[in-house]
Amino acid sequence: MGGRVNEDLIKERRKCTFDIKELTHIIDCGEENTIKRKQIDNYILNIKELWDDVPEEYLSHKERYENAIKKAFIVLKVLRQLHTGNIQITDHRTPTNVYSIQDGIFRNVNPLLIHIGLFWSTIAAQASTEQQAEWLQPDSSMIGTYVQTELGHGSFIRGIETTATYDSTTDEFILHTPRLSAYKWWPGGLGNTANACLVMAQLYINGTCHGLHIFLAQIRDFDTHKPLPGIKVGEIGPKMGFNTADNGFLGFDNHRIPRTNMLMKNVQVLRDGTYVKPKHDKLTYGSMLLTRVTLISDLAYQLSKAATIAVRYSAVRRQSPIKSNEPERQILDFVSQQHKLFITIASSHVYRVVGLWMWNSHKRVTADIHEGNMGQLPELHALACCLKAISSRDASALVEQCRLACGGHGYMMASNLPQIYAYTTAAVTYEGEYTVLLLQTARYLVKFWRLAAEHKPLPQNFAYFEDYIKKNFEQWRNSPEGIIEGFKAIVAGKTKAAYDTLQCNLRNGREFEEAWNMASVQLTNASEYSTISRNDIEALQSRYEELLALIRPNAVGLVDAFDIRDEVLCSTLGAYDGRVYERMMEEASKSPLNEDVVNESFHKYIRPVTMKNKL
Numbered sequence: 001m002g003g004r005v006n007e008d009l010i011k012e013r014r015k016c017t018f019d020i021k022e023l024t025h026i027i028d029c030g031e032e033n034t035i036k037r038k039q040i041d042n043y044i045l046n047i048k049e050l051w052d053d054v055p056e057e058y059l060s061h062k063e064r065y066e067n068a069i070k071k072a073f074i075v076l077k078v079l080r081q082l083h084t085g086n087i088q089i090t091d092h093r094t095p096t097n098v099y100s101i102q103d104g105i106f107r108n109v110n111p112l113l114i115h116i117g118l119f120w121s122t123i124a125a126q127a128s129t130e131q132q133a134e135w136l137q138p139d140s141s142m143i144g145t146y147v148q149t150e151l152g153h154g155s156f157i158r159g160i161e162t163t164a165t166y167d168s169t170t171d172e173f174i175l176h177t178p179r180l181s182a183y184k185w186w187p188g189g190l191g192n193t194a195n196a197c198l199v200m201a202q203l204y205i206n207g208t209c210h211g212l213h214i215f216l217a218q219i220r221d222f223d224t225h226k227p228l229p230g231i232k233v234g235e236i237g238p239k240m241g242f243n244t245a246d247n248g249f250l251g252f253d254n255h256r257i258p259r260t261n262m263l264m265k266n267v268q269v270l271r272d273g274t275y276v277k278p279k280h281d282k283l284t285y286g287s288m289l290l291t292r293v294t295l296i297s298d299l300a301y302q303l304s305k306a307a308t309i310a311v312r313y314s315a316v317r318r319q320s321p322i323k324s325n326e327p328e329r330q331i332l333d334f335v336s337q338q339h340k341l342f343i344t345i346a347s348s349h350v351y352r353v354v355g356l357w358m359w360n361s362h363k364r365v366t367a368d369i370h371e372g373n374m375g376q377l378p379e380l381h382a383l384a385c386c387l388k389a390i391s392s393r394d395a396s397a398l399v400e401q402c403r404l405a406c407g408g409h410g411y412m413m414a415s416n417l418p419q420i421y422a423y424t425t426a427a428v429t430y431e432g433e434y435t436v437l438l439l440q441t442a443r444y445l446v447k448f449w450r451l452a453a454e455h456k457p458l459p460q461n462f463a464y465f466e467d468y469i470k471k472n473f474e475q476w477r478n479s480p481e482g483i484i485e486g487f488k489a490i491v492a493g494k495t496k497a498a499y500d501t502l503q504c505n506l507r508n509g510r511e512f513e514e515a516w517n518m519a520s521v522q523l524t525n526a527s528e529y530s531t532i533s534r535n536d537i538e539a540l541q542s543r544y545e546e547l548l549a550l551i552r553p554n555a556v557g558l559v560d561a562f563d564i565r566d567e568v569l570c571s572t573l574g575a576y577d578g579r580v581y582e583r584m585m586e587e588a589s590k591s592p593l594n595e596d597v598v599n600e601s602f603h604k605y606i607r608p609v610t611m612k613n614k615l
């Protein structure tokens, strides 16, 4: 859409006091990466077949999927060309930026998300060298998914009921779904798209259960795409979001696969049925760990999208004067509005930085694991659980705050804020539900508190537990170091309270698991344990208001620095040119309800009632 940039946005951009490009380069981890990202954006977003004539929302459930799958295979082709170097625009090593622009292409979810994000990466991490050589061919016919959750079990994965029983006479595993609750339920791309899957099942050899293992199973014929004999597969129906992801169900009726289809990098079943144990029994859960780490950065990106939309809109939108004799003000001038939005910008940066740090930590710990050193795995798992839980919860709350900050127009699908919310809130549940993951972190903290309480040696990372016990915490200081000290005091105090409750429940004769359950609210909720005083809080509050005023002139610059293209933002409210009302009118004109001047339902239903006595 052509036309002039909104005057208020022009003024906002003139006011900006920092170099926007410099911040963009910081966000991209260097100017070189910015250049590469833009090259890929340009290449992919210029593929005409990826763009819709009719907005996605007006399509039926079936049409949405078919439209998404058409685009998914165009994008997959490009990814493969990038991978093999046939498109010479970059030496790009991760699909992250291709991944992020897909939000614009699909306005929803790529049905191949799990194929690319989890199927490939799990094979790469958990299959033996020979298996990888066979399965990770660039021209492979397999379209896969990650099949773990069942109708009856999601969080408690040890309760998974699907079995894989070794038959040494034929050198095969028999995959079986013993009852309805054991049906796989949820995997993305399973409903219609996938012809293969990685399935999590209980391994049985000679009547002994060895726990959960991952198996590669073909489920549809590569040529006809019909389900193989012994496979019952389908799609689970409409959801709050993720409606192009064809999440599916799957049941096995004694479906046989070769023994060599168990992922065998860390654990093996030999021809004679000998079971060779892994070095750590949670290595099978590695894909969940990796996805939790990846999600932190993805959620930071979703926050940057919501902030861009809401801040630009707030600079364009004028509503109410502040003094009654003045013209109406940009809503961005209201301090309460700044509070709603600037926190979203800040949170995006926080989770981006933490996400990157976690990504590098994951790389380091994985390299150690390859060398046989598992020492850092528990800490990484505890951190990934906590950060995935809070980043998803914060992101969905803040995206919703941005939507509300756009008033009624934020409720329009054309603002794209409802879709961003539906996407982020799903992350609170999938890949480890919020409370369940926080309890994993609590379990880790309580272990170290017990050492502290028993005056046993603590690792350096937990020295502050001892400081807390010895009351060595300094008075609150209003500085970054002081804030970190404050957080340490909160963690120590909260862990102590939960631990004390746990001990009290145990003294009262409860068994550990029951005592744990009774303490679980304390284990997940933060309490105010700190040396902060009432005066400190007042000082912090006024400093916060000063900071909002300092950020105000740079608000539009800050979101421009996220450098998200209009085609990716997909928002009438957040486009770079700020032509909000023109875009809203243009989008409304696409509604099928505007196709006829008089809708036929008038003649069928309305007129017979309203004109009844007048005909």
Ligand SMILES: CCCCCCCC/C=C\CCCCCCCCCCCC(=O)SCCNC(=O)CCNC(=O)[C@H](O)C(C)(C)COP(=O)(O)OP(=O)(O)OC[C@H]1O[C@@H](n2cnc3c(N)ncnc32)[C@H](O)[C@@H]1OP(=O)(O)O
Binding pocket: 075, 079, 095, 096, 098, 099, 102, 110, 112, 113, 116, 117, 146, 148, 149, 154, 155, 156, 157, 158, 188, 282, 285, 286, 288, 289, 291, 294, 295, 298, 377, 378, 381, 430, 431, 432, 433, 436, 437, 440, 443
């Ligand atoms: C255009 C381009 C297209 C696409 C490009 C794509 C590129 C990708 C880029 C970005 C992708 C990002 C976005 C991805 C979006 C993903 C979309 C949706 C995906 C959804 C997929 C799923 O949901 S899969 C299913 C996930 N399910 C879960 O997470 C289940 C949660 N439950 C658990 O994990 C576990 O049961 C539990 C952790 C809660 C408990 O396990 P369990 O009961 O077995 O253990 P215990 O509590 O007894 O603990 C025992 C012991 O083990 C430790 N432990 C547990 N888990 C782990 C682990 N993972 N690693 C290490 N250690 C672990 C635990 O702490 C205990 O330790 P102790 O020492 O004994 O205390």
Ligand SMILES: Cc1cc2nc3c(=O)[nH]c(=O)nc-3n(C[C@H](O)[C@H](O)[C@H](O)COP(=O)(O)OP(=O)(O)OC[C@H]3O[C@@H](n4cnc5c(N)ncnc54)[C@H](O)[C@@H]3O)c2cc1C
Binding pocket: 114, 146, 147, 148, 149, 152, 153, 154, 155, 156, 185, 186, 187, 188, 242, 247, 426, 429, 430, 431, 432, 433, 434, 435, 436, 439, 520
């Ligand atoms: C959009 C989407 C995509 C998904 N994609 C996939 C996929 O590709 N592959 C796949 O395998 N799965 C997938 N899933 C499934 C997902 O991983 C599970 O939904 C998730 O792990 C939560 O499990 P659940 O649904 O069984 O919830 P439940 O475990 O039944 O949780 C329900 C409630 O019980 C509480 N609860 C459960 N256990 C405890 C406990 N021990 N202590 C305290 N409270 C507890 C929870 O906090 C929650 O409040 C997807 C889900 C969604 C929503």
